[in-house]
Amino acid sequence: MAVLDQDRPGAGSGAREASRAELPAWLRRIHPVVWLLALFLLFVPAFTNSFIQFQIFGWAFLLGMIALSLMFLAGYGGMVSLVQMTVACVAGYMTAIFGASAVESISLFWPWWVAVPVAIVIAVIFGTITGALAVRTTGIYTIMITLAIAAAFYYFGEQNYSILNGHQGFNSVHAPVLFGVDLHDATPFYYLSLSLATLSYFAVLYVSRSPFGLALQGIRDNPRRMAAIGFNVTAHRIAAYAFAAFIAAVAGILLTWQNGQISPFTAGIGPVIDILVIAVIGGIGHPIGAFIGAIVYVVLRTFAIDILHNIGLDPSRFNMLVGLGFLAIVFFSPDGILGLWSRWRSSRSGAGLARVTGGGRGRDVE
Amino acid sequence: MNRFVQRHPVWSVIILLGAILLLWLIVSPWPAWLEETIDRKKVFINAVFNGVTLGALYFLVASGFTLIFGLMRNVNLAHGSLYLFGGYLGYTVSDYTGNWYLAFLVAFIAMAALGIVLQIGVFRRMEGEELRQTLVTIGISIVLADVMLWIWGGDFYQVETPDWLYGAIDLPIITGFKSDGTAVYMKYPAVRIFILVASIIVGILMWLALNRTRIGMMIRAGVDDREMLSATGVRIQLVFVAVFALGAGLAGVAGVVGGTFQALAPGVDTRFLLASLVVVIVGGMGSIPGAALGAVLIGLSEQLGSVYVPTYAVVTTFLIMVLVLAFRPQGLLGKG
Numbered sequence: 001m002a003v004l005d006q007d008r009p010g011a012g013s014g015a016r017e018a019s020r021a022e023l024p025a026w027l028r029r030i031h032p033v034v035w036l037l038a039l040f041l042l043f044v045p046a047f048t049n050s051f052i053q054f055q056i057f058g059w060a061f062l063l064g065m066i067a068l069s070l071m072f073l074a075g076y077g078g079m080v081s082l083v084q085m086t087v088a089c090v091a092g093y094m095t096a097i098f099g100a101s102a103v104e105s106i107s108l109f110w111p112w113w114v115a116v117p118v119a120i121v122i123a124v125i126f127g128t129i130t131g132a133l134a135v136r137t138t139g140i141y142t143i144m145i146t147l148a149i150a151a152a153f154y155y156f157g158e159q160n161y162s163i164l165n166g167h168q169g170f171n172s173v174h175a176p177v178l179f180g181v182d183l184h185d186a187t188p189f190y191y192l193s194l195s196l197a198t199l200s201y202f203a204v205l206y207v208s209r210s211p212f213g214l215a216l217q218g219i220r221d222n223p224r225r226m227a228a229i230g231f232n233v234t235a236h237r238i239a240a241y242a243f244a245a246f247i248a249a250v251a252g253i254l255l256t257w258q259n260g261q262i263s264p265f266t267a268g269i270g271p272v273i274d275i276l277v278i279a280v281i282g283g284i285g286h287p288i289g290a291f292i293g294a295i296v297y298v299v300l301r302t303f304a305i306d307i308l309h310n311i312g313l314d315p316s317r318f319n320m321l322v323g324l325g326f327l328a329i330v331f332f333s334p335d336g337i338l339g340l341w342s343r344w345r346s347s348r349s350g351a352g353l354a355r356v357t358g359g360g361r362g363r364d365v366e
Numbered sequence: 367m368n369r370f371v372q373r374h375p376v377w378s379v380i381i382l383l384g385a386i387l388l389l390w391l392i393v394s395p396w397p398a399w400l401e402e403t404i405d406r407k408k409v410f411i412n413a414v415f416n417g418v419t420l421g422a423l424y425f426l427v428a429s430g431f432t433l434i435f436g437l438m439r440n441v442n443l444a445h446g447s448l449y450l451f452g453g454y455l456g457y458t459v460s461d462y463t464g465n466w467y468l469a470f471l472v473a474f475i476a477m478a479a480l481g482i483v484l485q486i487g488v489f490r491r492m493e494g495e496e497l498r499q500t501l502v503t504i505g506i507s508i509v510l511a512d513v514m515l516w517i518w519g520g521d522f523y524q525v526e527t528p529d530w531l532y533g534a535i536d537l538p539i540i541t542g543f544k545s546d547g548t549a550v551y552m553k554y555p556a557v558r559i560f561i562l563v564a565s566i567i568v569g570i571l572m573w574l575a576l577n578r579t580r581i582g583m584m585i586r587a588g589v590d591d592r593e594m595l596s597a598t599g600v601r602i603q604l605v606f607v608a609v610f611a612l613g614a615g616l617a618g619v620a621g622v623v624g625g626t627f628q629a630l631a632p633g634v635d636t637r638f639l640l641a642s643l644v645v646v647i648v649g650g651m652g653s654i655p656g657a658a659l660g661a662v663l664i665g666l667s668e669q670l671g672s673v674y675v676p677t678y679a680v681v682t683t684f685l686i687m688v689l690v691l692a693f694r695p696q697g698l699l700g701k702g
Contacts, residue, residue, distance in 0.1 A: 080497060133688060136695040140441050140496045141651070144643050145691065147443070151640040152684040160677045269636040273504055280501060317516065323508030330501045 041194055050186030056298055058189050058258055061197035064294035065251035067278040068197075068287055069244035072204050075284045076213060077240045078220035081134060083146040085275045086153045087127040087245045088252025089267035094119030095253050096170035096262050097163070103170050106163065112176040120249045127245020128238060135237040138223070150272045157264030169263025173256050184257065193254055197291065200247045204287045207243060216240055277326050283338025292337050297322075388414075411552055413673040414666065419558040419627075421665025422565035426620035427638050428645040428657045429572060430613030436589040436652020437609050439496050440489055443503040445617055446639030447510035452477045452618025453625035453634075454514055457523045466528045466626075473618035481614025485607050507635065515632055525625040531557040557627055564623070568616075569658055576654060585609060589652050644683060648690045650700025659698055 045053055066088050074080045099115035101107045110118075134145050157164045175184040175192075182188065207213045219226045219233050227233045256262045265271075274297065282293025304318045333339040371378045392411060431445045442448075455476050456469035484506070492498045534553040576582035584605050587595045596602040624630070624638070641664065646652075649660025667686055671679030690698060 133691050136691050140439060140500060143443075143497075143500055144441055144647060148640060148643045148647060148687060149684075151636065151643075152680055152687075155640075155680040156678075156684070159680055162677055269640075273508070276501075276504065277508075314516075317512060320509055320512040320516075323505050323512060326508065327502065327505035330498060330505060334498060 045187045045190055053190040054186040054258070056295075056302060058186075058193045060291070060294040060298040061193040062251045062255045062258065063275070063278055063298065064291035065197050065200050066248050066255075067275050067282065067290035067294055068200060068204055069247040069251075070275055070279045071282075071284050071287060071290045072208075072247070073240055073244045074279065075286070076208050076216050076220060077237060079134065079138075079142050079237065079240070080276070081131070081146045081241070081244070082143060082272050082276060083127070083130050083134070083150050084244065084248045085272045086150040086267050087123050087130075087248040088255060089153070089157075089262060090126045091119045091123035091249035091252035092173075092256030092262040092266065093157075093164060093170070094122045095256055096173045099173065101170040102172035103165050103168075106165055107170070116253060119253060120246065123249035123252065124242055124245045127248065128242040131238045131241020131245070134241070135234055147269075147272070150267070151269055154264050154267050154269065154272075157267060164264070167264065169261060169266075171261045173259075173261060175257035184260075189258065193258075196250055196254065200250065201287055201291070203247070208287075212236070212239070277322065279336075281326065281329050281336050283336030285335050286338055289336055289338045296337070300325075408552070409673060412554075413669045415554055415558070417666035417669035418662060419562050419665070420669060421662035422562045423620060423624055423627075424638075424641050424645050424665055425565050425569060425658050425661035426623060427617055428642040428649075428661055429569070429654055430616035430620075431642040432646045432649070432652055432654065432657045433585070433609055434613040435646065437585060437592070438489070438606055441496070441500045441503065442613070443500060443639060444484075444507040444510060445503075445613075445642055446635035446637070447507045447514070448477050448480065448614050448617035449621040449624065449638045450514060450630060450635040451480070451510060451621065453525070453621030453630045454518050454523070455618070456622030457525050457625055457630060460525050460622075464526075466526070469525060469622050470619055473622045474615040477618030477621075478611040478615035481610045481612075482607055484614070485610040489610075490603065490606075507639075511632065511635060514635075518630075520632055523625065523630040524628075525622060525630075527557050527626055531560055535559065555627070561623055561627060569654070572654055581605070581608065644687050646697070647687055648697060650697025653697070653699045653701070656697055656699035 041057075044057060048057075066084050069087075070081060070084045073084075095112075095115050096103075097106060098108050098110045098118050099112055100109050108115075130146065130149050133149070134142050137145060157169070158167055160166060175182070175189065208217070215226065215231050216236055219231065219236055223233050255266070259266070278293035278297045279290055280293070281296055282291065283289030300322065301318070304321055305316075308314065308317060308321070329336055333343070335342070392414065427445070427449055431442060434440055434442050434445075452473035456473040459472045460466050460469040488502055488506075489499055492502070533556060535556045537552045537554050574582075576586060584595065584600050587600075588602060588605055592602060595605075620638075621630070624634070628634075645657055645660040645664050647660075648663060649656030649658070663686060664683055667682045668679060671682035675682065694700075
């Protein structure tokens with residue numbers, strides 16, 4: 001993880017203390033923007049059509065939540081887990097199996113308020129078990145093992161007809177009607193995904209500053225030292241996986257409701273990698289990066305075909321655009337868009353630059 | 367070997383018994399009760415042979431992967447793309463020239479060259495930053511997949527087999543008896559036997575190169591401790607380039623092999639990337655014998671699984687991985 005947080009302000013423990021002391025000033029500076037953003041997000045349905053609300057913002061919030069769960073593991077725990085999309089899909093599958101779908105031979109048709117908690121619990125158990133497996137090894141191995149687990153789940157979904165209904169998956173998995181409001185309508189779904197995304201964003205922020213989160217960051221920076229002063233490194237890491245799995249599971253259920261269906265393709269290698277791409281493009285240093293990456297990704301994915309067509313390129317080369325953009329980000333700004341932003345800001349004020357490099361160096365010296 | 371027997375007597379006996387049982391299952395004709403419980407012998411033998419030949423292919427792919435990983439700590443997630451790229455190139459070459467051997471040569475040289483470019487142009491610039499290297503390989507695999515889709519489209523391709531490998535040959539294994547008492551021998555596609563033999567030769571050559579040559583000694587030393595190796599004056603960057611070229615070239619060759627007895631299509635790259643991952647996780651990262659053992663295990667479990675528990679075939683593979691991770695996280699033959 002040293003790669004990603006190298007020149008992030010506050011990566012070292014000393015620098016983190018400093019940045020927390022400055023926090024009120026930082027908050028005061030950023031406040032108007034946050035308020036504007038909150039107002040904007042609240043009133044998006046007033047001036048956009050249902051496509052924008054449902055397909056752009058709704059999708060971005062959900063992908064952002066899954067990327068957020070990855071960001072939590074990677075940014076605070078130093079564990080790059082590629083299994084988050086799979087956890088989300090497990091939750092989606094479970095809602096389809098326990099709840100209602102068009103596959104009447106498999107679905108149990110329990111009411112949604114039973115099926116959803118059961119789905120979340122199963123997905124969290126799945127995420128915790130994969131976490132327990134993944135923490136058997138560390139660092140670069142984590143990527144390999146989680147990718148192998150994710151791919152195994154995809155092929156399992158393709159093969160297994162008795163539980164997961166094979167290649168087809170489950171159709172007509174609809175969001176419930178709550179107090180007369182159909183959550184599958186664009187505007188209610190927009191607010192549902194917005195509120196859950198906001199909740200999970202603040203939950204991650206809160207946990208990252210809680211004793212648990214601080215211990216996790218300590219483990220990221222130096223597991224051996226944390227173990228020496230009495231922290232149970234493995235238990236902290238597995239708990240982090242469980243927490244991340246919870247966020248991913250909630251997003252996965254919403255994603256299934258949004259699509260109306262779940263199939264192995266949703267958990268395929270492409271989507272699994274896309275979550276990592278989203279998190280890295282946005283920036284793994286801060287929870288907001290996941291959502292920035294998600295909105296960039298969704299806008300690209302939705303409109304790139306038109307854009308490519310308009311500038312005279314072959315529109316089917318979308319993946320190359322994403323791949324090259326991803327490569328450019330990894331090459332030039334390991335902190336993603338957030339890193340670009342903070343570098344731009346610090347280049348305007350010389351003091352900021354000193355702080356950034358100081359933070360990076362302080363970590364190495366320590 | 368002897369040390370293993372001394373340290374784990376119970377396990378040695380279990381492994382020995384398993385091997386004897388497998389040998390008996392393969393060599394002797396099956397009694398009637400056995401055929402009643404688990405289908406005909408022919409099915410079983412076919413699954414075993416398919417599993418071993420698939421394992422041979424996996425070994426070709428995974429040995430390069432594990433070598434690159436062991437030496438450079440670079441999880442090359444573009445390895446599957448190199449496999450598919452090599453396969454497509456081999457197909458194109460053999461389609462134009464009609465020469466199967468030329469396909470191997472071109473695939474090896476082209477992929478090795480690509481590997482050299484990647485190592486010098488990309489990975490050397492971010493040495494020691496393992497995560498960043500891995501992210502870059504993800505980006506490369508996305509781009510390569512799209513380039514291949516652009517050039518070769520979404521069709522299935524199969525590399526033409528040369529005439530002398532066409533058809534099936536009889537193996538000295540009795541699968542059953544006809545009603546008049548004559549033994550029925552097993553028929554098996556010649557091309558698969560060829561692949562098996564070729565993989566064993568490649569494996570032995572690699573073992574010899576690693577254990578009997580100077581550069582092999584450098585590579586093994588680098589796997590154990592690359593800082594000390596470079597401190598002794600070895601030009602480690604050259605070793606890195608050589609290993610990356612060899613690993614990438616092997617992936618290309620494996621692509622032609624895979625294209626001959628399976629098919630080439632988009633998505634094959636991730637399948638073989640996954641296979642390489644699982645093989646090296648099971649066998650032990652950075653170990654060539656581990657890659658061989660893991661490849662055969664995974665190949666067998668995939669084929670036997672798809673015959674006897676069709677909808678759970680992947681789970682058997684996955685279970686092997688989980689068991690290995692749970693009891694021996696460094697892999698079966700990995701260094702602890």
